[in-house]
Amino acid sequence: MNLESAVRKRIEELLKEKNLTLTNLCLNSNLTPSTVFDFMYGKSKSPKIITIKKLCFGAGITLEEFFARDYFNDESDVVN
Template identity: 55%
Template sequence: MGGKQMTIDDAVRKRINELLSERNMNICDVSLSGGLTPSTLYDFMRGKTSHIQIKTIKQICMGFQITLTEFFSKEYFNDYE
């Protein structure tokens, strides 16, 4: 396949960015709707923190009003380091 392979953190960031764009939302909207502090999500998205916890992803899903299954439905989650 060539090039650098995506990490799971990269895949999660990519999915969050897709959902933000699709739903015309921002990090603050999603964070507050899901019960997170915006800084938690900002830090992850900027790479200041890595290895996001599944409970945090669940809260992000709540903010987007989707299930974990919907969040992880993209093919690129099957091909990461």
């Protein structure tokens, strides 16, 4: 799984785990909905780490918890 897909998958998991809509997560994270929607629906790639950190804050988790999934360990996505 590539990194963008892994981040999207994790955000989708968080929405289910926290019983949030994408719009509510954006509001909780102090992010504009377009920033997150554009990434989630493929209009932009690779969100900045600060965006992910804000999403974590909005979901009430740490960056460590966000990335604590096996699918983030796929080394085939590493660019040499």
